[in-house]
Structures are given as structure tokens and as C-alpha cells.
Amino acid sequence: MFVSEEEILLSSDFIKNGFVKKKAEDIKSLDFIKSQLENIVLSYEGFKNTKNIDLENIHDHISPENLNDFRLYCINQISRNNNLRFSYYKVFKKFTDLLIGNELAMQKKLNLSIQLPNDNSSLLTIHADTWSGDSPFETVCWLPMVDCRKSMCMFILPAYNYKFFEERYSELKNKNSNDILESLKDKLIWIEINYGEVMVFNQxxxxxNIVNSEENTRWSFNCRFKSIFTPYKDKKLGEFFEPITLKATSKVGLNYKFPS
Ligand SMILES: [Fe+2]
Structure with a gap:
């Protein structure tokens, strides 16, 4: 294998643990994303007379009943801002280059997750994305907009404990997510992560996640990347994914027709 020492170490972490968490290097792009998000929040009609907003305390302004409307507004504004998506790619570029490849397909729309304290409407109970039709070649790049501690953390079954799940799959497959969580709870890890750090995980x-029982609102983005020429499943190229770094020889190959 002709790969750098850095790639060997990062890849081995990713394969063994199922995720890597590192300090963001492109702080400028990261701060741009956060400031754009804050501007979007401030443009929501409920904040017309507000100058500054603290994302962690958004629950002082947004009730669980209004959360869906507010979230849809934010997602809609985010999807119109192509600079935001480009900055997202730049924040993760080093990791996508080392872990996925240099011909990438990126999700067309960034996902935004907002978890108000004690609100159970934004739960993602235990699951693997492949259970609901995602290609195993997809990787999730996860970006916190606030510090995430305790119940604000995402949990994952690390790859080194996956065998435990596989060996019990036949008994777990018909159980509900609470029972699956209970069976696996001693094998999970909870990933504490701060603003300024990035995470890439194996979906x-x-x-x-569980109900956020901390005092702060959790804000995070997530976005899928995959190598363009890997198999697709429900999330298709052109519909869900878009090529962002297609190389010249691939363009030449895709356009080639044998003369008839
Ligand atoms: Fe997921």
C-alpha cells in the first residue's frame, strides 16, 4: 500500500472504532458555517428584533411545538446557500481525502439536527443506516455547532464490539429499538465532542441519540459522502448525491463511445 503514515493511522482508527474525531483544521470555513447558521436563525420571523443569538439557548425562544416549523425554515435557507455546502466540504476535505477518496459524491442538502432540552421529538433511536436501505459505502461527516456533553452526545457501537451484535442478531432483529439499546448498552460509546472538532463515522x-436532558440545545449538521464509483442503493447519484470532485480521466471515460 502506497499510503502516508497519517492515512494509515487515521484509517486504522476509523476501521477499529467506527469513527474518528479530530480538531477542525480549516477554522475559517467552520466559523463561516456557524455565522451563516446564526444569520439564518436571526432571519426567522420570531427573531426580528434580536441582534445576537446564542444557539445553545435557542430553547428560550423556540418551543417544542414551533421547533418543526423553525427547523424547516433553517433547512430551507441552508439549502439555498451553496457557499455553506462548499465550506462544509472544506472543513472535512482532509478526512474525506484520507478515508473516502478524491472523487467524491456529496449529499445535495446538508442535514441539520436541533435537539431542545427534554424534547423527545428529534430522537434517532438505535439504528444503522444500512438497515433502512443505505449503501454501506456511504460515510457520515458530523459537525457540532455547540459543545456536546453527556446526553447531548451521539452513541455508537464501536466496530471492535460489532461481533457482539452480530452474534445476537437473530434474537435482536425482531425486538424494538429500546430492547436493542438495552442489550447493547454496555458495549456502546458516547462521543463527547466540542465546537471546533469534526467527526466522521461509519453509518x-x-x-x-437519546433525549437531551442537559440545559443546552444541541445543534449539529451531518452530511454523507461517498466515493463516486462505489455502489449506490436507495440514495441515488443525481437525486440524493451529486459529484463534487470528478476527475478529467473519469469524465473522458464516462463520455467515451466506441466508434460504430
Ligand atoms: Fe443514522
Missing amino acids: NLPHG
């Missing part, structure tokens, strides 16, 4: 491993 083929069981993962999820």
Missing part, C-alpha cells in the same frame, strides 16, 4: 454500525 453501518448501530448508532443514535
Whole structure:
């Protein structure tokens, strides 16, 4: 294998643990994403007379009943801002280059997750994305907009514990998610992560979150990347994914027709 020492170490972490968490290097792009998000929040009609907003305390302004409307507004504004998506790619570029490849397909729309304290409407119970039709070649790049501690953390079954799940799969497959979580709870890890850090995780491993019982609102983005020429399943190229770094020889190959 002709790969750098850095790639060997990062890849081995990713394969063994199922995720890597590192300090963001492109702080400028990261701060741009956060400031754009804050501007979007401030443009929501409920904040017309507000100058500054603290994302962690958004629950002082947004009730669980209004959360869906507010979230849809934010997602809609985010999807119109192509600079935001480009900055997202730049924040993760080093990791996508080392872990996925240099011909990438990126999700067309960034996902935004907002978890108000004690609100159970934004739960992602234990699941692997492949259980609901995602290609195992997809990787999730997860970006916190606030510090995430305790119940604000995402949990994952690390790859080194996956065998435990596989060996019990036949008994677990008909159980509900609470029972699956209970069976796996001693094998999970909870990933504490701060603003300024980035995480890339293997969505083929069981993962999820629980009710945020901290005092702060959790804000995070997530976005899928995959190598363009890997197999697709429900999330198709052109519909869900878009090529962002297609190389010249691939363009030449895709356009080639043998003369007839
Ligand atoms: Fe997931």
C-alpha cells in the first residue's frame, strides 16, 4: 500500500472504532458555517428584533411545538446557500481525502439536527443506516455547532464490539429499538465532542441519540459522502448525491463511445 503514515493511522482508527474525531483544521470555513447558521436563525420571523443569538439557548425562544416549523425554515435557507455546502466540504476535505477518496459524491442538502432540552421529538433511536436501505459505502461527516456533553452526545457501537451484535442478531432483529439499546448498552460509546472538532463515522454500525436532558440545545449538521464509483442503493447519484470532485480521466471515460 502506497499510503502516508497519517492515512494509515487515521484509517486504522476509523476501521477499529467506527469513527474518528479530530480538531477542525480549516477554522475559517467552520466559523463561516456557524455565522451563516446564526444569520439564518436571526432571519426567522420570531427573531426580528434580536441582534445576537446564542444557539445553545435557542430553547428560550423556540418551543417544542414551533421547533418543526423553525427547523424547516433553517433547512430551507441552508439549502439555498451553496457557499455553506462548499465550506462544509472544506472543513472535512482532509478526512474525506484520507478515508473516502478524491472523487467524491456529496449529499445535495446538508442535514441539520436541533435537539431542545427534554424534547423527545428529534430522537434517532438505535439504528444503522444500512438497515433502512443505505449503501454501506456511504460515510457520515458530523459537525457540532455547540459543545456536546453527556446526553447531548451521539452513541455508537464501536466496530471492535460489532461481533457482539452480530452474534445476537437473530434474537435482536425482531425486538424494538429500546430492547436493542438495552442489550447493547454496555458495549456502546458516547462521543463527547466540542465546537471546533469534526467527526466522521461509519453509518453501518448501530448508532443514535437519546433525549437531551442537559440545559443546552444541541445543534449539529451531518452530511454523507461517498466515493463516486462505489455502489449506490436507495440514495441515488443525481437525486440524493451529486459529484463534487470528478476527475478529467473519469469524465473522458464516462463520455467515451466506441466508434460504430
Ligand atoms: Fe443514522
